[in-house]
Amino acid sequence: MKTLTQITLVALALAVAGCTEPGHYSVSGEECGPNDPVLELDANDCGVPGI
Numbered sequence: 001m002k003t004l005t006q007i008t009l010v011a012l013a014l015a016v017a018g019c020t021e022p023g024h025y026s027v028s029g030e031e032c033g034p035n036d037p038v039l040e041l042d043a044n045d046c047g048v049p050g051i
Helices: 001-015
Strands: none
Touching: none
C-alpha cells in the first residue's frame, strides 16, 4: 500500500508540473522570451560544488 501511495503522489506531481501553457515555465508560470536570462546559461554554470 505504501508503494502505491508513493507512485500515486509522484504521478500527481508530474501531472501538475506539466500543466502549463506552451511558452511558459512550469514552476513559476512566467512567460519564456528571447530576453530570458536563462538563455545565457552554459553547462559550466551548472557545476556541482566539490567535484
